[in-house]
Amino acid sequence: MIKEAVHTAITGTTYQSLHIHMEGGQRSYRVLKIARKKTAIRLVSETVLDKQEALWTVLSKNHPILVSFSGQGIITKKVANSKNYQSEIIYNAAPEQFFWFEYVEEDSRYVSIARKELINEELTAISEKGFYTHDVSIGPLVLVAIKPLLNVTVIQNLQHQLHFDTEGLQQITKMTSDETVRYHFGEDFIDNASIQGVAQVVQHLFPSPHLLTEEPEAVMAARKLFVYRKLFNISGAFVLGFFLLSLLVSYLLLQFYQEEYHTTQVKLGEQNITYSKLVSLEKDVKNKTAILTESGLDNTRGVSFYSNAITKDLPGEIRLNDVKLFLPNHKIKQGQRINFAKDEISIEGSVASYAVFSEWIKQLKKKPWIQKLEIIDFQGTGRENVFVIKLKVRFNV
CATH class of the missing domain: 3.30.420 (Nucleotidyltransferase; domain 5)
Structure with missing residues (x-):
């Protein structure tokens, strides 16, 4: 597959x-x-x-x-399936000067030839x-x-x-x-x-x-060039997308830290900041730095690991509409610490065949990083079935 x-x-x-x-x-x-x-x-x-x-x-x-x-220039003949069958078709020329296309049977073969x-x-x-x-x-x-x-x-x-x-x-x-x-x-x-x-x-x-x-060598070369061109385009699109996403995340984080810094500076001018709040702020910074450091594809504590693991073996008949990774537990408010559900993933999508969906679920359950899989909803809408599943993950597996 x-x-x-x-x-x-x-x-x-x-x-x-x-x-x-x-x-x-x-x-x-x-x-x-x-x-x-x-x-x-x-x-x-x-x-x-x-x-x-x-x-x-x-x-x-x-x-x-x-x-x-x-059309003209192409000769098609039936000959005995012998060692020297090519000499029965051409007499005063070398076989390598011709392009050969053959239908082979046990006792005979049909041959079409044309000059290269x-x-x-x-x-x-x-x-x-x-x-x-x-x-x-x-x-x-x-x-x-x-x-x-x-x-x-x-x-x-x-x-x-x-x-x-x-x-x-x-x-x-x-x-x-x-x-x-x-x-x-x-x-x-x-x-x-x-x-x-x-x-x-x-x-x-x-x-x-x-x-x-x-x-022909020209065909083999052209096919290789086509594959290389496609791979380059696909990898280029992926790298560009990852770069733009990283740039957006960096920009949002920069905006966030700039606002936090401005707020802290204003408060420092009005009142004394307690030691506990400084400690809390340091922990928040370390947690956010750790999230960025550990977001690798080969690290089960990284967000990109789960995005890749869910989609790389996805059957072509299944379409994912929404994948929510580690969502906040509450509405985000300025100045308030953000708490994430660090071990929950919600997936919404659609599929025409329940058999395909069932087989995909079986394969997901075999993943060592999935602690629990729960089908929240599965219902038909016209020709397709809409589903919602929730995953509870385990880390460091």
Whole structure:
């Protein structure tokens, strides 16, 4: 769950599938924006372009780009699953000059190949514009990935038909007409012009063990840069937020101490301050200094420890509306000592599923720093359930 949450935080739940079709010396670009929610995939939007320059206004640098190629320049053949199968497809060239995308069976394999310069031309243009390619496929074989999601035996894109039976892919034939075929995909309908882009996303998220390819170095580098950029943005936002919060706390404390100092100075001019009041003031200062000193993430006496501990393993289905840490026991008045409930935390939030809520409560109860957990309220409001829980914590565990 944590690994998936981290992956989602970095890559997001929206993917851009770029299908490049090459025909008659021309190229068309079909951009699909696809959203993922758990295992469900939904087509959000579709844009068709005939110029590469128009891509840069449609693509986003905040979401991964998955590229698939089809059309002229790509050869797809079925060969025996032998050691020298590549020589049956190319004769007077080295295999490393080509990009290979393969569907492998026990006795045979289907292979799509294209010269690397043909593929790298587009990948380089995408990279130079500051976009990030996460995955690449060529030819119609990527349609194998979407077969388990469609109740059909024939799947076609703009050029080919893939025929399946209960044992898998049986043959690939070329299209003889421009007929448009629509497929029921989840809650959406997609046609044979869009299906290759959708299949590319499915293959990226749920890779088929039968599909093999050698990933281009440019794609691996782009994916690493995307991850580093996301991590930098996330850590930068966290550091900036923590800095601003610290600055605000420091400002409020400064204002508080300035007012206290002014009040003390006035009283010193009017009357003698008793020794006990000076001792009390010193204790207050030491207590406040101790609170600031001990507010570390690895210290169970620090406020930030509990904020981090409560939220870091929080299921995605649960939304926290309010977390109150160590609230004052009474209304704050100027000149009066502030007493805090130092061992109580109140949490308010909402969740759609009671099962998710129940499992979260079980996990919370396993925390060594929780002495007592009490569910104050749990009630339904429409599609969601609103809850209030109270924690009593123990220190130095």
